[in-house]
Amino acid sequence: MKPPLLLFIFISVSLEALPVSVTGNNVGAYHPTDDITVDCGSNTSSLVGGRNWIGDAADRSDYSPIEKTHSSTTAEASSSSPSIPGAVPYLTARLSRSEFAYTFHVTAGPKFVRLHFFPSDYPNFRRVDSFFSVEAAGYTLLRNFSASLFADYTHSVSFFSKEFCLSVREDQILNITFTPTPGTSDAYAFVNGIEVVSMPESLYYNTVVDSTEGIKVVGLPSPRTLDTTKALEAVRRLNVGGQFVVPADDTGMYRTWEVDDDYVTSSNIGVLPVNTTIQLNYSEKVPKYTAPDSVYNTARTMGTDKRISLSYKLTWSVEVDVNFYYLVRLHFCEFQIEINEPLDRAFEIFIDSQLVEDRADVISWSGKGVPVYRDFAVALLDHSQKKRTNLSVTLGALPDGSTLYSDAILNGLEIFKISTPDRNLAGLNPDPTPPASKAAKIAIVAGGTLGCTVLFLLAFFLHRRKNRAKDSTSSDGTSWWGPVSRSTTKSMKTQWSSLPLDLCRYFSLAEIRAATNNFDKVFIIGVGGFGNVYKGYVDGGATPVAIKRLNQGSQQGLHEFRTEIEMLSQLRHLHLVSLIGFCKDAREMILVYDYMARGTLSDHLYNTDNPPLPWKQRLEICIGAAWGLHYLHSGAKHTIIHRDVKTTNILLNEKWVAKVSDFGLSKVGPTSESKTHVSTAVKGTFGYLDPEYYRHQRLTDKSDVYSFGVVLFEVLCARPAVSRMAPMEQISLAEWAQSCCKSGAVEEIVDPHLKGSITPECLNKFCEIAMSCLQDKGANRPSMNDVVWGLNFALQLQVSTELEATDRVGVSVHDSDDSDHDAASIRGSGSDEASNTSGGWKSSRETATSTRARSNDVCDESTASYDAGKLP
Numbered sequence: 001m002k003p004p005l006l007l008f009i010f011i012s013v014s015l016e017a018l019p020v021s022v023t024g025n026n027v028g029a030y031h032p033t034d035d036i037t038v039d040c041g042s043n044t045s046s047l048v049g050g051r052n053w054i055g056d057a058a059d060r061s062d063y064s065p066i067e068k069t070h071s072s073t074t075a076e077a078s079s080s081s082p083s084i085p086g087a088v089p090y091l092t093a094r095l096s097r098s099e100f101a102y103t104f105h106v107t108a109g110p111k112f113v114r115l116h117f118f119p120s121d122y123p124n125f126r127r128v129d130s131f132f133s134v135e136a137a138g139y140t141l142l143r144n145f146s147a148s149l150f151a152d153y154t155h156s157v158s159f160f161s162k163e164f165c166l167s168v169r170e171d172q173i174l175n176i177t178f179t180p181t182p183g184t185s186d187a188y189a190f191v192n193g194i195e196v197v198s199m200p201e202s203l204y205y206n207t208v209v210d211s212t213e214g215i216k217v218v219g220l221p222s223p224r225t226l227d228t229t230k231a232l233e234a235v236r237r238l239n240v241g242g243q244f245v246v247p248a249d250d251t252g253m254y255r256t257w258e259v260d261d262d263y264v265t266s267s268n269i270g271v272l273p274v275n276t277t278i279q280l281n282y283s284e285k286v287p288k289y290t291a292p293d294s295v296y297n298t299a300r301t302m303g304t305d306k307r308i309s310l311s312y313k314l315t316w317s318v319e320v321d322v323n324f325y326y327l328v329r330l331h332f333c334e335f336q337i338e339i340n341e342p343l344d345r346a347f348e349i350f351i352d353s354q355l356v357e358d359r360a361d362v363i364s365w366s367g368k369g370v371p372v373y374r375d376f377a378v379a380l381l382d383h384s385q386k387k388r389t390n391l392s393v394t395l396g397a398l399p400d401g402s403t404l405y406s407d408a409i410l411n412g413l414e415i416f417k418i419s420t421p422d423r424n425l426a427g428l429n430p431d432p433t434p435p436a437s438k439a440a441k442i443a444i445v446a447g448g449t450l451g452c453t454v455l456f457l458l459a460f461f462l463h464r465r466k467n468r469a470k471d472s473t474s475s476d477g478t479s480w481w482g483p484v485s486r487s488t489t490k491s492m493k494t495q496w497s498s499l500p501l502d503l504c505r506y507f508s509l510a511e512i513r514a515a516t517n518n519f520d521k522v523f524i525i526g527v528g529g530f531g532n533v534y535k536g537y538v539d540g541g542a543t544p545v546a547i548k549r550l551n552q553g554s555q556q557g558l559h560e561f562r563t564e565i566e567m568l569s570q571l572r573h574l575h576l577v578s579l580i581g582f583c584k585d586a587r588e589m590i591l592v593y594d595y596m597a598r599g600t601l602s603d604h605l606y607n608t609d610n611p612p613l614p615w616k617q618r619l620e621i622c623i624g625a626a627w628g629l630h631y632l633h634s635g636a637k638h639t640i641i642h643r644d645v646k647t648t649n650i651l652l653n654e655k656w657v658a659k660v661s662d663f664g665l666s667k668v669g670p671t672s673e674s675k676t677h678v679s680t681a682v683k684g685t686f687g688y689l690d691p692e693y694y695r696h697q698r699l700t701d702k703s704d705v706y707s708f709g710v711v712l713f714e715v716l717c718a719r720p721a722v723s724r725m726a727p728m729e730q731i732s733l734a735e736w737a738q739s740c741c742k743s744g745a746v747e748e749i750v751d752p753h754l755k756g757s758i759t760p761e762c763l764n765k766f767c768e769i770a771m772s773c774l775q776d777k778g779a780n781r782p783s784m785n786d787v788v789w790g791l792n793f794a795l796q797l798q799v800s801t802e803l804e805a806t807d808r809v810g811v812s813v814h815d816s817d818d819s820d821h822d823a824a825s826i827r828g829s830g831s832d833e834a835s836n837t838s839g840g841w842k843s844s845r846e847t848a849t850s851t852r853a854r855s856n857d858v859c860d861e862s863t864a865s866y867d868a869g870k871l872p
């Protein structure tokens, strides 16, 4: 049950309207002829991110709906509904118990139609009663659709959008009609927002068939076309191995590209190479608008260690409705330094467990740095009376002799549902979700040690509560591994062979000594309870790394050291500091991490040697860190609680990308599904500590949310979480900032360097998010996902207000906040004394790659009656 394709519509920036694109590298972007955004139920228009959301309820609106009975109403969600998104177009809705339609006079050609929904109680309309159909250009897009059942099934979202592609003929008017399901008196139809955006003729539709360009249909011998009589529904669009791409960063069509972590279902999750320096060479067949650069310069591969890559298959699974054909587009681009010749990396591709390519070879398809995609179609038919099934995409390595590296690569994945011959795209509603399944995830706790000062402060400020709960998580890890070998006679390689050496590299002690000039003190960049952190260079001086040398007297046993390596090497995320490798000698235990050239966020807030960070950059850093925590909380199978979120644990690389650190040295938590929290001794850093956690010693992911709320206020005010010299009421930043917000005096505590640069809308939103994170009860705090969304929205408010201001004065956009990123000097990542390396483990997921029996004749049967050469 995965969230639907979410669209950050409010992060959108019109590319046509601006002389200079504020979204970065959009040269070569597509400029849609039709780019219509309707804010349904609103009587005003709002410029959000440069796109004008036109209210359909304004006087003489071009987009007032057409109705037979004139009985539709407009409304805002009842204020009692939880988690109102607070963003255009979700604030208002058009609702009716009879039919209504929108009419769009658009040019001919294929269009994206995006429908935005926020299922909620609206005055006189109950959330659970929405059942309606949507038709457009003769296609049924939705039928008897329940927005609330859909949102509950995919239960991490309260609002969502659905994206369709359909083609408008010459002289055709595009009507979108909403019809409540007949037969139930309470049924009503509603919609919060509508987008209609043109797309290039041949972006997804395809009328050419040759050996490479047609769509290979699983089980059919010859390729097919996809002509414009078909409509599509986007099911998933994944930037494989890469970052979330918001609509504004798409190539002009406002598509959203999700992170693929949640969809990798094989036991081994592969490795994530990236090459941001490669100059991508687009072609006529794959023009630049096909997908953003960031899709092609990041990837997921199986790794070049044959023993490992030949032992598993890399699989993605996406849930889809049964009884439809699906278009599966796989995006590829070779950018790794090792891969240059045909057969360097040739591999197998399976779709729905059926082999569709026995020797995929990206270099020979397109060449180095040249993006290319392949389209497949597959029928997923109902074999088990289920409404939904998983569509899988699987890569398999080829053995020696067929390829140099037994490896495989995927850069992007798009999955579309294809309309049936009777022009239908609608599936059935999911069954109502039992409330139990919405319970919080099981937690896995990051362990750690606590500095004495912090303990003292805790005892002092928090009434001397004792840490009485035993850390219940400390002894659970053995079964994963079997007995740890105590043998010292075996060679290192053998002894550690169960470790993921493709994900994580082994360094000899000699290499580490060379890298640090035999642990020279001048290379120390951090000191912690566990030992020292050195800056060093490996690979003959080419790669800077941070080297953590564990004290010989450190409590961390060999077992925990292993666990950390195994776990950290699997936890890969753009916004988490990654473990590069380790070194284990008779006496030494050493961990090698990515070096973070710009040190900690804390350094940039308090160290006056650094120029003050501009506001937008601070926001971006917060968004990055929030993504990292979100990944810890929900990207892995089990929730991982960081437990020590603070500005000294948010590191910045040379490109100012925020990375959460010190989630290492993990302990595996309880595995019973019934547990929603972990009882543990209170650990953390004073000033950031969740009061609920402190009181009840119940740790949940919401404890991190609290700490992150403190981080947000720190970023806003450039004031430490605890100022011991300050007047009593100002000692704790959390308390002081909350009281200032409540009394409307927040501007007084904003960092003086930011005065005048934060727009009031952005400041309000930012404070609202930070305040919600600091809610006393964990249950009332937002999830990190909500925080990411909220912060993105705050950023958007900032950007759009700046844009409006510039538009008004008629000058081109100059983004002053982005100035002079290079001014700051390169410094080491400071690891502070209270930091405790701690973390969690993502369990190995049971593989879903076993071949399901599926007879090809089913496909043939179902296609037999349609035109040869076309998809049914």
Ligand SMILES: *[C@@H]1O[C@H](CO)[C@@H](O)[C@H](O)[C@H]1NC(C)=O
Pocket (backbone or CB within 6 Å): 043, 044, 076
């Ligand atoms: C627009 O709608 C809001 C509430 O939704 C209402 O308060 C306001 O009076 C309306 N304005 C106009 C011009 O109708």
Ligand SMILES: *[C@@H]1O[C@H](CO)[C@@H](O)[C@H](O)[C@H]1NC(C)=O
Pocket (backbone or CB within 6 Å): 066, 103, 173, 174, 175
């Ligand atoms: C679309 O609506 C207009 C009226 O707004 C109507 O004249 C036209 O026939 C409709 N087109 C279709 C294809 O239903």
Ligand SMILES: *[C@@H]1O[C@H](CO)[C@@H](O)[C@H](O)[C@H]1NC(C)=O
Pocket (backbone or CB within 6 Å): 274, 275, 276, 277, 278, 279, 335, 336, 337, 368, 369
């Ligand atoms: C990125 O690609 C360029 C050009 O092929 C190459 O020179 C460079 O080494 C690559 N970088 C990485 C990290 O693979």
Ligand SMILES: *[C@@H]1O[C@H](CO)[C@@H](O)[C@H](O)[C@H]1NC(C)=O
Pocket (backbone or CB within 6 Å): 281, 283, 370
């Ligand atoms: C880009 O690709 C074309 C052919 O696909 C080739 O002729 C050209 O040299 C390439 N350019 C670069 C910079 O690699």
Ligand SMILES: *[C@@H]1O[C@H](CO)[C@@H](O)[C@H](O)[C@H]1NC(C)=O
Pocket (backbone or CB within 6 Å): 001, 265, 317, 319, 386, 388, 389, 390, 848
């Ligand atoms: C699809 O796979 C996921 C993860 O393996 C699983 O949780 C889900 O129940 C599957 N859905 C269906 C319909 O089988």
Ligand SMILES: *[C@@H]1O[C@H](CO)[C@@H](O)[C@H](O)[C@H]1NC(C)=O
Pocket (backbone or CB within 6 Å): 131, 144, 146, 181, 183, 429, 430
């Ligand atoms: C509409 O969907 C609901 C829930 O899935 C179902 O109970 C009802 O029978 C459906 N109604 C029609 C007319 O299909």
